Amino acid sequence: MMNLSRIRSALSLLAAIAVAGCSNESGILSPGDAAGGTSGHGKKTTITFWAASVTPERKAFFEQTVKTFEEQYPDIHVEYLGVPGDISAYEQKLDVAIAAGQAPDITNDFKADYIARGVYEPLDDYFNHWDGKDAISQGALQSNRLLDAKEGKLYALPYSSQTWNLWVRNDWFKEANVPLPDTWHQFFEALPKLMDKSNERYALSIRGGAGSANTLEALMYTYSGIGDYFTADGRATINDPKHVEFAEKYLGAYSVYTPEDDLSKGWTEITATFQSGKAGMVVHNLGSASSHEKAFNGDRSKFMALPFPKNDQGERVHPGMMPLGLTMSRTSKNKDAVWKFMTFYLSKDVNSQYGKLYGEIPANNEASRDTWVQEIPYMKSAADLLMSKDTKFSKNPYYLPGYNKVQKNMEPLIQKVMAKKMTAKELLDEWAKQLEKEEAAYSSRK
Structure with missing residues (x-):
C-alpha cells in the first residue's frame, strides 16, 4: 500500500x-x-x-x-x-x-x-x-x-x-591451433593454451563485480544440466556438487588465466577487456554484439558468439530466458x-x-x-x-520477488571466493539458504 x-x-x-x-x-x-x-x-x-x-x-x-x-x-x-x-x-x-x-x-x-x-x-x-x-x-x-x-x-x-553467449576471439583459437569449445572439457582445456601473459593476453575475463552472480548461476546450471532450481520438497539445487565443482574451476581461474582486476568488473569492463585484446573469452548476452561490431570494425574473423558448451551428458543447456x-x-x-x-x-x-x-x-x-x-x-x-x-x-525462478535480491547478496561472496577467502561450497550453501527462504515465502502466499 x-x-x-x-x-x-x-x-x-x-x-x-x-x-x-x-x-x-x-x-x-x-x-x-x-x-x-x-x-x-x-x-x-x-x-x-x-x-x-x-x-x-x-x-x-x-x-x-x-x-x-x-x-x-x-x-x-x-x-x-x-x-x-x-x-x-x-x-x-x-x-x-x-x-x-x-x-x-x-x-x-x-x-x-x-x-x-x-x-x-x-x-x-x-x-x-x-x-x-x-x-x-x-x-x-x-x-x-x-x-x-x-x-x-x-x-x-x-x-x-x-541468448547468453560465450564470446570468443576466434582468431586467437586459430593461432593457438585450439578447437573452439563445444564442451566444458574443451573450455577448461583451452585456458592454459590461450595464455600469453608476457603480452598481457589472458584466456578469460571473469565478471567479478555487478552481475557476477547472474552470470555464474547461468554457467553452473549449463554445466550440470539440472533443470529445476528446487526439489519437490523445496530444497534448492544451486549447491549441488556439480555446481560446487564448476564454481571451483571457473572462479579458480581468476588471476591464473584472467586479469587481476577482474575482481570488480561488471559488463562494460569485461567487454572492454575483450575488445582491447586482453581476453580470449567472456560471457555475455547478445546485447554486447553491436559494441563488438564497432570495436572490431565489423571484422568477424576476430570475434564470434558460441552457445554455452555441452555438459558431460552431451546436452546443450541454456539458462531460462528472461x-x-x-x-x-x-x-x-x-x-x-x-x-x-x-x-x-x-x-x-x-x-x-x-x-x-x-x-x-x-x-x-x-x-x-x-x-x-x-x-x-x-x-x-x-x-x-x-x-x-x-x-x-533451465527453469530460473524469475517468479520469486526476491530472486534478484539474492543474486545481489551473493556478489560480494563471489569476490571472496575469487580472492580465496571463502570456499565455493560455502558460497553455494549460503546461496541455497537464501533461495529456499524466498521459495518458502512465495509458496506460503495465497
Missing part, C-alpha cells in the same frame, strides 16, 4: 497531466486518454501504450509502428508514451499511474511483482483463440508462463529473446482493441524490425528466419539455438 506522500505525489502528477493535456512529443497523456476514451478522436477507440528505456531510435520505431497500426485499424487510436532513461524511471512513473487508477492499457516491461499485485490481465483466452499463436516461439512462451509459478498463466505476449513481452492492464476498458495492437506488434514485419533495432531474436519464428538474422553469424547461432529441439532450458 502506498504511503500518504506517494499518494499526494500521484495526485500532483495527475493534476499536471490534466493541465498539460495530451502530447506524444512530450510524452504526456491526458487522464481521459490514459483511461481509454475517445480523446477528441470522434468515435475512435483510444488505447494507451507505454514503452520503457526509449532512445531516439526506439522512439522512431514505436511511432512508426503506431502510425502503421492506425492506418490498418482506423477505428483505433493509440496514445504512445516513451519513457527514456533506465528502467527504474519507467517503473516509478508506472507505479504512480497504477496507484492513481490510470494504468496504461499496454506496457512492454514484464515483472512478477505486477502479477502478484493483480495489475495484468491473463491472456490465455485471447492467445488460444488467436490464429497466429503457432508462429510464436515456444521457448519464449514457456519463459513467460514460468513467471506465474502457481498457475502457469500467460500474462505477457513475448516479443523477443536474448521473460519479455507486452502486457494488458486488467483495468483496460478496451481489451479487444488492446489485443489487436499486441498481435499487430507480433506480426512478422513489425517483430523483425523490433528485433533488428534491439539486437534480439524475434519471438515470431517467421521473423527469426529473416535475412538479417540468417546473415549475421551470432544472430543465426542464437536463433538456431532457440529453435532447436535439442536445446534444454
Whole structure:
C-alpha cells in the first residue's frame, strides 16, 4: 500500500497531466486518454501504450509502428508514451499511474511483482483463440508462463529473446591451433593454451563485480544440466556438487588465466577487456554484439558468439530466458482493441524490425528466419539455438520477488571466493539458504 506522500505525489502528477493535456512529443497523456476514451478522436477507440528505456531510435520505431497500426485499424487510436532513461524511471512513473487508477492499457516491461499485485490481465483466452499463436516461439512462451509459478498463466505476449553467449576471439583459437569449445572439457582445456601473459593476453575475463552472480548461476546450471532450481520438497539445487565443482574451476581461474582486476568488473569492463585484446573469452548476452561490431570494425574473423558448451551428458543447456513481452492492464476498458495492437506488434514485419533495432531474436519464428538474422553469424547461432529441439532450458525462478535480491547478496561472496577467502561450497550453501527462504515465502502466499 502506498504511503500518504506517494499518494499526494500521484495526485500532483495527475493534476499536471490534466493541465498539460495530451502530447506524444512530450510524452504526456491526458487522464481521459490514459483511461481509454475517445480523446477528441470522434468515435475512435483510444488505447494507451507505454514503452520503457526509449532512445531516439526506439522512439522512431514505436511511432512508426503506431502510425502503421492506425492506418490498418482506423477505428483505433493509440496514445504512445516513451519513457527514456533506465528502467527504474519507467517503473516509478508506472507505479504512480497504477496507484492513481490510470494504468496504461499496454506496457512492454514484464515483472512478477505486477502479477502478484493483480495489475495484468491473463491472456490465455485471447492467445488460444488467436490464429497466429503457432508462429510464436515456444521457448519464449514457456519463459513467460514460468513467471506465474502457481498457475502457469500467460500474462505477457513475448516479443523477443536474448541468448547468453560465450564470446570468443576466434582468431586467437586459430593461432593457438585450439578447437573452439563445444564442451566444458574443451573450455577448461583451452585456458592454459590461450595464455600469453608476457603480452598481457589472458584466456578469460571473469565478471567479478555487478552481475557476477547472474552470470555464474547461468554457467553452473549449463554445466550440470539440472533443470529445476528446487526439489519437490523445496530444497534448492544451486549447491549441488556439480555446481560446487564448476564454481571451483571457473572462479579458480581468476588471476591464473584472467586479469587481476577482474575482481570488480561488471559488463562494460569485461567487454572492454575483450575488445582491447586482453581476453580470449567472456560471457555475455547478445546485447554486447553491436559494441563488438564497432570495436572490431565489423571484422568477424576476430570475434564470434558460441552457445554455452555441452555438459558431460552431451546436452546443450541454456539458462531460462528472461521473460519479455507486452502486457494488458486488467483495468483496460478496451481489451479487444488492446489485443489487436499486441498481435499487430507480433506480426512478422513489425517483430523483425523490433528485433533488428534491439539486437534480439524475434519471438515470431517467421521473423527469426529473416535475412538479417540468417546473415549475421551470432544472430543465426542464437536463433538456431532457440529453435532447436535439442536445446534444454533451465527453469530460473524469475517468479520469486526476491530472486534478484539474492543474486545481489551473493556478489560480494563471489569476490571472496575469487580472492580465496571463502570456499565455493560455502558460497553455494549460503546461496541455497537464501533461495529456499524466498521459495518458502512465495509458496506460503495465497
